[in-house]
Amino acid sequence: MKTNFLKVFTLTLAIVAASCSSDDNGPSVPNFEGTVLQGEIATDLNIPEGDYNLKGAVVVKSGATLTIEAGTTFTVTAADQAIGANYLIVEQGGKLIAEGTASAPIVFTAESASVGAWGGIILNGKSTLNVAGGTEIAEAGGLIYGGTIPADNSGILRYVRVEYAGAAITGGTAEYNAFSFFGVGSGTILENLQAYKGADDGFEFFGGTVNATNLAAFGCEDDSIDWDRGYTGTINNVWVKQPANGDFAFECSNLPGEFNRTPRANATVNNVTIVGSGNATKAAFNFKEGTAGTITNVVATNVGYGVDLRNQLDQFTDLTLKINNANITFITALTRNGIANSTVNIDSMVSVNANASGANVSPFNNGTWLRNL
DSSP states (O other), rough: BBBOOOSSSSSEEOOOOOOBBTTTOOBBBOOOOOEEEEEEEEEEEEESEEEEEEEEEEOOOOOEEEEEEETOEEEEEEHHHHHHHHEEEEEETTTEEEEEOSSSOOOEEEOOOOOOOBOEEEEEEEEEESSTTTTEOOOTTTEEEEEEEETOOOEEEEEEEEEEEOBBBBTSSBEEEEEEEESOTTEEEEEEEEEOOOOOOOOOOOOOOOEEEEEESSSSOOOOOEEEOOOOOOOEEEEEOOTTOOOSSSESSOOOTTOOOSOOOEEEEEEEEOOOOOOOOOOEEEEEOOOEEEEEEEEEEEEEEEEOOOOHHHHHHSSSEEEEEEEEEEEEEEEOOOSSTTTOOOOOGGOTTOOOOOOOHHHSSTTOOOOOO
């Protein structure tokens, strides 16, 4: 049994196991084994290693830090899934410190093991966006995000796996992702993360400048990696396995409806392995709505197209959108120009190299943090 002194002024902890009692000389020491985490976290809180339930919207408020120890598992119960939205969300100015290890990852999962069971992890930062006014309300969680602090820090996520996320947002117009990064800054650390069997995107970057290393997205039914709203970070080492009902491995946009808004989305991506679903209509990369970007060292197999380009040719023609050193085994064609009435051949967007190596799988095969399909 592990215990911890906690400040729980606004955090509601539903204790479903026995607690250690106090005497007249000091505060009680809650027993976390078998507890439910719910409500608002307004002061710093440390969660010791153990197994817990996550219920409803768990909100890390501005100024508070939620720290989760390695080896911890949070489960959304089937009963709580049936009641409504369950997710972990961090406000601007709050922090999540979730540092697992290769052999003791931090896991968020669902008792039902059903795709779309809950809402995943949501970080809201103060980094730059290209929307009017520089800030907006996030579609997931409904909190404000964005700002003028490129180096903003929302915490540390290392060796974290999110399973069965992607629940529908109220109204049914959108879904939660496994990992949602809204305006997250480069002071945040994202390393060794897996999105497993989500109903929507594995990782979505809504603007911001955060960098990420060793991302795995297996069985996500929409896109595995998605960016828009002027995202300009660097993503290193990505392994994607698309399911039969999945969409694109990467869906990359600048800003819907305003393709030339600045700062323009212009991510750098290095070392990517994509295992496609065999759907002849789906591409490894869907570029649209004015995004730029440089993607280097790609191995993609069993994909319909290497690239599906839509909405705007400008970034292709000015060479700010490019895939270098790529070995793509396609079903239909290397590229598809999906822009209405355009006859431009965009094959030169992809620099082909049969010796491309793709992702380095060693970090993914180290320990037990990666769950295979």
